[in-house]
Amino acid sequence: MEIAILGERGQITIPNSFRKKFNLKPKQPVLIDEIDGRLVIIPAVVIPREKIKEIAREFTEKEIEEFLKNNEISDEEFEELKKILENE
Numbered sequence: 813m814e815i816a817i818l819g820e821r822g823q824i825t826i827p828n829s830f831r832k833k834f835n836l837k838p839k840q841p842v843l844i845d846e847i848d849g850r851l852v853i854i855p856a857v858v859i860p861r862e863k864i865k866e867i868a869r870e871f872t873e874k875e876i877e878e879f880l881k882n883n884e885i886s887d888e889e890f891e892e893l894k895k896i897l898e899n900e
Contacts, residue, residue: 826853859893 814827826836834855836842841856 857890864893 814829816824816827818824830836836855841858843854843856845852845854
């Protein structure tokens with residue numbers, strides 16, 4: 813556990829040990845959520861819209877648009893997309 817100071821504008825600096833451990837890069841988006849009463853920071857995976865359409869051929873155009881609109885994708889779908897991206 814490490815201490816981070818909350819700045820006047822609500823910013824915090826994630827300690828270097830955590831940035832290295834979780835491979836966080838400058839300007840990388842993260843998700844902020846509350847889970848069981850705790851503030852949680854989750855590294856976000858951003859896949860460009862064009863790339864999703866290219867690798868997700870088994871989904872219809874309507875399904876893809878719905879995923880993107882609602883920012884919803886199941887764990888299984890995410891793992892499948894990740895495997896495809898890793899093999900490129």
